[in-house]
Amino acid sequence: MRNNSEINALVLTGYGLNCDVETAHACELAGARATCVHINDVISGSVSLENFQFMVFIGGFSWGDDHGAGVIQAVRMKKNAGGRIIGFIQQGGLVLGICNGFQTLVNFGLLPGLDNDYTARSVALTYNDCGNFRDDWVHLAINAQSPCVFTRGMENLELPVRHGEGKFIADQKVIDRLIEQNQVVCRYTREDGGFAAGAFPANPNGSMADIAGICDPTGRVFGLMPHPEAYNHPANHPDWSRAKQVRRCGGADKKPLLSAAGVRIFENAVTYFRA
Numbered sequence: 083m084r085n086n087s088e089i090n091a092l093v094l095t096g097y098g099l100n101c102d103v104e105t106a107h108a109c110e111l112a113g114a115r116a117t118c119v120h121i122n123d124v125i126s127g128s129v130s131l132e133n134f135q136f137m138v139f140i141g142g143f144s145w146g147d148d149h150g151a152g153v154i155q156a157v158r159m160k161k162n163a164g165g166r167i168i169g170f171i172q173q174g175g176l177v178l179g180i181c182n183g184f185q186t187l188v189n190f191g192l193l194p195g196l197d198n199d200y201t202a203r204s205v206a207l208t209y210n211d212c213g214n215f216r217d218d219w220v221h222l223a224i225n226a227q228s229p230c231v232f233t234r235g236m237e238n239l240e241l242p243v244r245h246g247e248g249k250f251i252a253d254q255k256v257i258d259r260l261i262e263q264n265q266v267v268c269r270y271t272r273e274d275g276g277f278a279a280g281a282f283p284a285n286p287n288g289s290m291a292d293i294a295g296i297c298d299p300t301g302r303v304f305g306l307m308p309h310p311e312a313y314n315h316p317a318n319h320p321d322w323s324r325a326k327q328v329r330r331c332g333g334a335d336k337k338p339l340l341s342a343a344g345v346r347i348f349e350n351a352v353t354y355f356r357a
Contacts, residue, residue: 091106098147100141111342138177207307241313269292271284
């Protein structure tokens with residue numbers, strides 16, 4: 083793995099994935115050097131993971147979500163490059179899985195990584211309880227006790243979701259263990275900050291325990307359904323124009339200008355290596 087002042091991020095692309103440009107942009111905004119790499123080039127070994135410190139499994143619809151979201155991508159990468167990807171993690175690399183990327187990580191077994199086993203599949207992401215695709219913004223509570231590298235210093239977050247298979251499910255014993263070990267990184271909340279308690283639309287998919295994202299025991303592998311890369315500029319937020327107008331009017335309830343909070347997840351990845 084390259085070890086210098088430049089932080090190199092590998093952004094996977096190909097076969098129906100569609101968030102490569104904005105993910106690479108978020109990485110660049112955070113101070114990394116992003117390279118979009120086709121899945122086949124990782125599988126063939128023509129692009130070496132040793133040249134990167136940070137790897138992003140992006141959102142979209144890999145292989146059209148045939149056989150389930152993220153399933154084919156997970157099977158192909160596990161069979162053909164699984165050892166190299168696990169080695170990348172064991173050597174200190176960071177892995178972020180966003181939406182379809184999160185689905186891929188759990189199907190591969192990279193998450194939740196219980197007992198440092200990055201091959202066993204113990205959780206799943208399945209069809210939303212509402213029965214349709216959700217394209218909306220959600221409120222998240224960040225677990226300050228989590229070892230997750232990507233969410234350090236964060237408490238609450240608003241991000242967009244856009245998925246049809248985002249319901250996090252597992253055996254209750256696994257859910258309890260993830261919570262006990264602080265591997266549950268973020269949960270869906272109401273606007274007032276209280277947990278959604280499964281209520282729609284605050285919990286957009288019916289995830290058990292309102293789980294929106296989890297990490298492995300090291301905190302270096304993180305997957306979440308919401309899209310941090312899609313909040314890379316304040317104007318991405320649906321309240322942006324209203325917030326500007328409130329400030330312009332200078333009322334007593336004047337709100338501060340919104341910040342591109344999603345970029346902080348990528349900044350934390352860069353800071354982790356520079357620290």
